[in-house]
Amino acid sequence: MKPYNLSPATQSFYHLPAAETFSGHCRGLACFLALSRHPQGRQNLASPPHDRRIHCLGKCYAAPATTIVEQRPAMGVFARQAIALERLVRGGARTLTEYRRQGGYRAIELALVLPPQEIIRQVVDSGLRGRGGAGFPTGKKWRTVSGQLSTEKFVIANGDEGDPGAYIDRFIMEDDPHCLIEGLVIAAYAVGANRGHIYVRCEYPRAHAALQAALGEARRDHLLGDGVLGSSFSCEIELVQGQGSYACGEETALLSSIEGNRPEARLRPPYPAEYGLFGKPTLVNNVETLANIPWILRNGSQAYRKLGFANSRGTKVISLNSLFRRPGLYEIEFGVPVRTIVDGIGGGLSAGNIKGLIIGGPLSGVIPPHLFDIPFGFEELHAIGAAVGHGGIIAFDDNTSIPQLIHHVFEFGAFESCGRCTPCRVGSSRIARMFMKILDHGPGSALERTEWQDIVSALSQASLCGLGMGLAEFAQSILRYYPGDLKKCFA
């Protein structure tokens, strides 16, 4: 696994240099919200044992979390068919023997005797859309990479999972690593690539270990390397360790990170599908997206398409934070009302009154309770200023005030900004400071109210990537759905 040999200037972009071990308390949003029930934890955050800030350990089901305490979340399937959690709900398949015993690597055998275009057609027909945030049609992206005239192409599994509240990819990588490898090798064959990378955040040491072991097993069994399973197709996959930067999950920053450059987002077009890693056509897909591929190949695109609704087909794994009565990882079908997720699957909050939901990470719109009847789907959530995003679902209760929430989210944004765009670099920290002052000293001035609105507008219009734009979406949803709370913030 690579921690790259980075120059000091590049290294300074990362909060957790890979060479160092780190320990401490998670400062992600799910843990911040859980502190309202564990006030003694605030002291730990106020005086961290070191200056390394950890944003999300993927333990949001047991928040407030530390690097030390480890427990597996509850898991369940609320769909007609389990796909991404198929083996996880049965305890996982961490070894090659177990994965094969449960039908694993059959999809790659089926794929290798098909023409690549036929595999792409199946992925297109399945209606699968990216599970990493943007919901881009997966087959369409594969077709674009496949159509590039280049002798060298890459495939990348994005396992950075930086969104606080999301721990879906973590458990797929830990408990079902061969499924990700199988999905990635099929993707490589379909688009004409011979090299792949799996980028895993360093906050997930168990996922690294599981993937490292699984890659070794796959190499020994000729599922990787020259002539995969005796075919003429060759494929090698390398594991890359993130170094504690949320921005690296953004696909173009991720490419720069693997190249050993400053992990800043790049201007698009050109898209990675045309000009990606080292300037070569590159397919970047999320871990859960790729984990759906073997099932689609084994069961057919129509079986997948039957699940879900409207333009959101198939299933989605969601992760519920610790404030729910039943926090955990659940596979649902698209189309289920958000209220069913909150009350039926999550069992409501274990204490207090729900004040809102943050779906898909802190950089998206907040949903107030009166909108919980909305179906869980890409377009449906978008229509109310929210997003499916990564699938993390964070509930917050009335122990957290809106100014506290704004301060936390903007402080996170400011800390993680890659710094390339002025509204994101300067504006996010300005808003964080403004709301810190409001929390400490009471309502801000009318001038500050205008300034906050102007910064939100600048973030929305002049951000190069989803980090700055997501901060704007979060703020706009607060402006829209919590006007009474905001009114009290300014004189």
Ligand SMILES: Cc1cc2nc3c(=O)[nH]c(=O)nc-3n(C[C@H](O)[C@H](O)[C@H](O)COP(=O)(O)O)c2cc1C
């Ligand atoms: C700030 C930021 C962070 C992101 N983090 C992740 C991440 O951790 N994992 C991920 O799969 N996608 C992440 N994305 C989305 C990726 O840029 C990209 O859309 C995705 O990996 C593509 O895969 P998909 O089409 O399978 O969803 C992030 C985007 C932004 C703007």
Ligand code: SF4
């Ligand atoms: S929006 Fe923020 S994180 Fe994204 S490129 Fe601009 S400065 Fe970097």
